[in-house]
Amino acid sequence: MTLMFLVGAVVCAGSTVICWVMTALRNHPADSSIISLAAVELYLLFYGVYAAVRQMGFAASIAGEGWEFWGYVLTALLLPVGVFVWAMVDRTRWSNLVMGFVGPVVFVMVYRMEEIWWGSVL
Template structure:
């Protein structure tokens, strides 16, 4: 496992848990849920920069397809933004629950990106 994968796992798990708790406690999108979504986005930006440096520098070989890897990166980057916009439009309790799924989906996507990069399950 790489350090970035471990950091991503922690950020995604924390975001998911915060959003679940806020779903139970709040009737509208909670600030803590939105901040946890921003933390996931910040991690993804850092992951994208890390991957670009990794590919341009010392580990230029991706075991899988490069287009697939970067497709996952760009899609993952759009996910928190799209859900944030949706949560600002639909200001109900369930916005917190929808935001919680970003952490779960991004975790799976980061896992898949690592598999594409290294060529095997972690």
Template sequence: MTVMFLIGAIVCGLSVLVCWTMTAVRDHPADSSIISLAAIELYLLAYAVYAGIRQLGGASVAGEVWEFWGYILTALLLPVGVFIWAMIDKTRWSNLVMSFVGLVVFVMVYRLEEIWWGSAL
């Protein structure tokens, strides 16, 4: 288990908890839910930079490189897309939809670790 994975698990988990809480107490998209999406996006940017530096340094990905970077690019688009959607649909349920970003990104980062290292954590 890498440090980057652990950081991602914590960021995603906290985001999910914040969004679920805001779903229960707010009837519109909460600022804290939006900030939690931004935290996920910042984490993913850091993960992408770390992966890029690692690959430029000569390290290889155990799986397919196109699949690895495809996961990263897709994961980077999720928080942005859901943020835009939440700004359009200003209901309580926007917070719930934002919570799914944390869950999906966690699974994607787990898969990235499998592709990167060649085995499950």
């Protein structure tokens, strides 16, 4: 497991917990849910830059397909942005819940990205 994967797991778990708690407490999108979503996006931006530098440096080549890895990166980057836009349109309690599912989905995507890069995570 890489440090980037562990950081991602913590960020995604934290975002999920915050959003689910805010679903119970708020009738509208909570600022803390939006900030936690931004933290996931920031992590993904950092992960993308890290992956690009790692690939350009030829320190470690991708074990799997490059198009698949970068497809996951781009999709993961678009997910928090799309959910944020949706939450701003549908300003109900349930937007917090939908934002809460970004964390687990991004975690699975990062797990898969690490699997493609290294061949396995564990």
